[in-house]
Amino acid sequence: xxxxxxxxxxxxxxxxxxxxxxxxxxxxxxxxxxxxxxxxxxxxxxxxxxxxxxxxxxxxxxxxxxxxxxxxxxxxxxxxxxxxxxxxxxxxxxxxxxxxxxxxxxxxxxxxxxxxxxxxxxxxxxxxxxxxxxxxxxxxxxxxxxxxxxxxxxxxxxxxxxxxxxxxxxxxxxxxxxxxxxxxxxxxxxxxxxxxxxxxxxxxxxxxxxxxxxxxxxxxxxxxxxxxxxxxxxxxxxxxxxxxxxxxxxxxxxxxxxxxxxxxxxxxxxxxxxxxxxxxxxxxxxxxxxxxxxxxxxx
Amino acid sequence: xxxxxxxxxxxxxxxxxxxxxxxxxxxxxxxxxxxxxxxxxxxxxxxxxxxxxxxxxxxxxxxxxxxxxxxxxxxxxxxxxxxxxxxxxxxxxxxxxxxxxxxxxxxxxxxxxxxxxxxxxxxxxxxxxxxxxxxxxxxxxxxxxxxxxxxxxxxxxxxxxxxxxxxxxxxxxxxxxxxxxxxxxxxxxxxxxxxxxxxxxxxxxxxxxxxxxxxxxxxxxxxxxxxxxxxxxxxxxxxxxxxxxxxxxxxxxxxxxxxxxxxxxxxxxxxxxxxxxxxxxxxxxxxxxxxxxxxxxxxxxxxxxxxxxxxxxxxxxxxxxxxxxxxxxxxxxxxx
Numbered sequence: 183x184x185x186x187x188x189x190x191x192x193x194x195x196x197x198x199x200x201x202x203x204x205x206x207x208x209x210x211x212x213x214x215x216x217x218x219x220x221x222x223x224x225x226x227x228x229x230x231x232x233x234x235x236x237x238x239x240x241x242x243x244x245x246x247x248x249x250x251x252x253x254x255x256x257x258x259x260x261x262x263x264x265x266x267x268x269x270x271x272x273x274x275x276x277x278x279x280x281x282x283x284x285x286x287x288x289x290x291x292x293x294x295x296x297x298x299x300x301x302x303x304x305x306x307x308x309x310x311x312x313x314x315x316x317x318x319x320x321x322x323x324x325x326x327x328x329x330x331x332x333x334x335x336x337x338x339x340x341x342x343x344x345x346x347x348x349x350x351x352x353x354x355x356x357x358x359x360x361x362x363x364x365x366x367x368x369x370x371x372x373x374x375x376x377x378x379x380x381x382x383x384x385x386x387x388x389x390x391x392x393x394x395x396x397x398x399x400x401x402x403x404x405x406x407x408x409x410x411x412x413x414x415x416x417x418x419x420x421x422x423x424x425x426x427x428x429x430x431x432x433x434x435x436x437x438x439x440x441x442x443x444x445x446x447x448x449x450x451x452x453x454x455x456x457x458x459x460x461x462x463x464x465x466x467x468x469x470x471x472x473x474x475x476x477x478x479x480x481x
Numbered sequence: 482x483x484x485x486x487x488x489x490x491x492x493x494x495x496x497x498x499x500x501x502x503x504x505x506x507x508x509x510x511x512x513x514x515x516x517x518x519x520x521x522x523x524x525x526x527x528x529x530x531x532x533x534x535x536x537x538x539x540x541x542x543x544x545x546x547x548x549x550x551x552x553x554x555x556x557x558x559x560x561x562x563x564x565x566x567x568x569x570x571x572x573x574x575x576x577x578x579x580x581x582x583x584x585x586x587x588x589x590x591x592x593x594x595x596x597x598x599x600x601x602x603x604x605x606x607x608x609x610x611x612x613x614x615x616x617x618x619x620x621x622x623x624x625x626x627x628x629x630x631x632x633x634x635x636x637x638x639x640x641x642x643x644x645x646x647x648x649x650x651x652x653x654x655x656x657x658x659x660x661x662x663x664x665x666x667x668x669x670x671x672x673x674x675x676x677x678x679x680x681x682x683x684x685x686x687x688x689x690x691x692x693x694x695x696x697x698x699x700x701x702x703x704x705x706x707x708x709x710x711x712x713x714x715x716x717x718x719x720x721x722x723x724x725x726x727x728x729x730x731x732x733x734x735x736x737x738x739x740x741x742x743x744x745x746x747x748x749x750x751x752x753x754x755x756x757x758x759x760x761x762x763x764x765x766x767x768x769x770x771x772x773x774x775x776x777x778x779x780x781x782x783x784x785x786x787x788x789x790x791x792x793x794x795x796x797x798x799x800x801x802x803x804x805x806x807x808x809x810x811x812x813x814x815x816x817x
Binding site for chain 2: 223229277280281286287288290291292294295296297298299300301302303305306381418422423424425426429455456457458459462463465466469470473474475
């Protein structure tokens, strides 16, 4: 009897651990993709439903660079991030700039329109099939951590999330650009009158946000597979993360990603037949209790 | 500024009562004439026309909360689907197969869903409101998927066989009865909504859209009024869902989807928010266009809709109806 219960306990521990690792990896991928959305939403007050489309574009470029051009994984990431930013610049200049400060409905429609266009074009250019980004040798196998082994790409995703969080923290808290960014988030008009060129701050943070989305799209391609409807399928998830965390708050977004990642992954493991029921129930509960998000500031 | 101009422009029209009565009767006549033209031009495609009318009721119901009350929602298909499932379940599991009773059941189901989702969605503002509405429609979708004993899950709810209307007009293979039934439902709903939006209650809703703080200072209950409008909107959407269930005799999970919510909102904005005619024009032009283009290539369809949306936001923010109206007004101004 003691032996059996020990086995059961061991089994439970194993389940908890693998759910935990999966949740952490998923949460970190969500974080890398949606942190840019959170910052731009806090800064420019644009409900940007097309953010997932940029993550998808990054994934497509990386897939094309590795599969067709034979680039290295690292080089492909760089090419994809830069390529996505180059694609995003005219979109920002000609479309987004017209909806800064517009009512939410207008912003929603414009960005849904952009998303539909991107889906249609991606489908036309790359076809409706799933695209893979082959991982390098070092990320392919499992990694032995002593007590158990974990897929290396999940560890890589977690590491990327931690690195992005640390880099963003440094950028925003310790550099002069970060000071200007925080000033613009708090009060754009006052920052502008004090000599901050808010237009440049907007443009740079939009580029960083898009670049991070592309990076997250590539790193998370194993968990959120790249296909034309990617932009529509995860659009809601990214928006939910920002809303739950509080727009413009990095710790909030991190907390929201870990929490929602944990709820979603646990739900999938334990009650798969309920689908995303508990995920959305949790979202409603959190947003009702914290209408500004978990760590969002009241205005 | 625009709102002030609007109000001052519409004041003379309201003070002379027969003027708007005549205008509404003309509008009603136009709807009936267009419905008749559709019947004679596309006798083999009445199923599509009936579906358009069902979705038109959904778009009208979104107009009630978005156009008249200023609530941005991406989850209104929850009310449409609730109505469709309510009437479908009533027919399949409880033997209520009279089409008029099924419509009533659908309207009640939609109204109940309206209370539930309104109570949740009205707690937030801005981004939180949008996310709550999305979460509500996903929640309804997952619940319907799980309760497959009643809803048929992902296979859909089939086996709905409505009785003849008034015991005389049986639902035929060509969909003639269904089309006539749908036109009658849309016209009745349109008249009722016209009366509601012109009533003091409708004016109060418009006031809340313009300035909720001032309305509260006047002593009216903002949340209570909006919730009432949500219930009315739910009844209208539920009627649309019931119509869809009766005419297609099947209810699928797609009637509770985020995609349908987003598409219906797009139709409303294409036609023009804040006007019942705009909702109808938007639905008809969007769905006719969809049928036309998606027959050629479903992926170009998405690209074209996206481009169309961007163009509407940039160049015709008041929608087809609003832009047409201001064009006519400018023309009249020049004539004078």
